[in-house]
Amino acid sequence: MRTGLAKAGWIVLIVLNTGMLLNHLVAIFLVATSADEGRMFIAYAVVNALALLVLFFAYRVRQRWAWASIWLVVLATAVTIAYGVDTIGLIYVAVAGVMALAQLATAREFFGAVQA
Numbered sequence: 480m481r482t483g484l485a486k487a488g489w490i491v492l493i494v495l496n497t498g499m500l501l502n503h504l505v506a507i508f509l510v511a512t513s514a515d516e517g518r519m520f521i522a523y524a525v526v527n528a529l530a531l532l533v534l535f536f537a538y539r540v541r542q543r544w545a546w547a548s549i550w551l552v553v554l555a556t557a558v559t560i561a562y563g564v565d566t567i568g569l570i571y572v573a574v575a576g577v578m579a580l581a582q583l584a585t586a587r588e589f590f591g592a593v594q595a
Contacts, residue, residue: 484585485584485588491580491581491584492534492582495578496531499523533545533548541589546589552578553575556572556574557571559571
């Protein structure tokens with residue numbers, strides 16, 4: 480990332496996805512009360528792990544598909560509110576909002592004017 484704002488956005492995305500990955504890995508063993516919950520946490524951990532791979536490699540070199548794919552993580556995080564407006568749902572929506580702002584902070588890096 481070339482600009483300070485874009486680099487800050489990229490770092491925020493990495494920090495949030497890393498935190499969510501760790502949270503979901505721990506939840507597999509300590510929070511899940513059923514096999515279905517365990518599978519849900521596994522699936523979400525995989526989503527966060529894939530997001531980190533995208534962020535560290537393709538996103539870092541400003542490939543547009545990577546920028547677009549991170550919106551899927553933002554969306555997946557936000558839609559958890561559909562399961563109920565509770566504390567966890569509100570936390571996930573807030574995290575998705577911060578992710579969206581961080582994502583928008585990097586937009587100019589991907590779609591700005593072509594430099595000679």
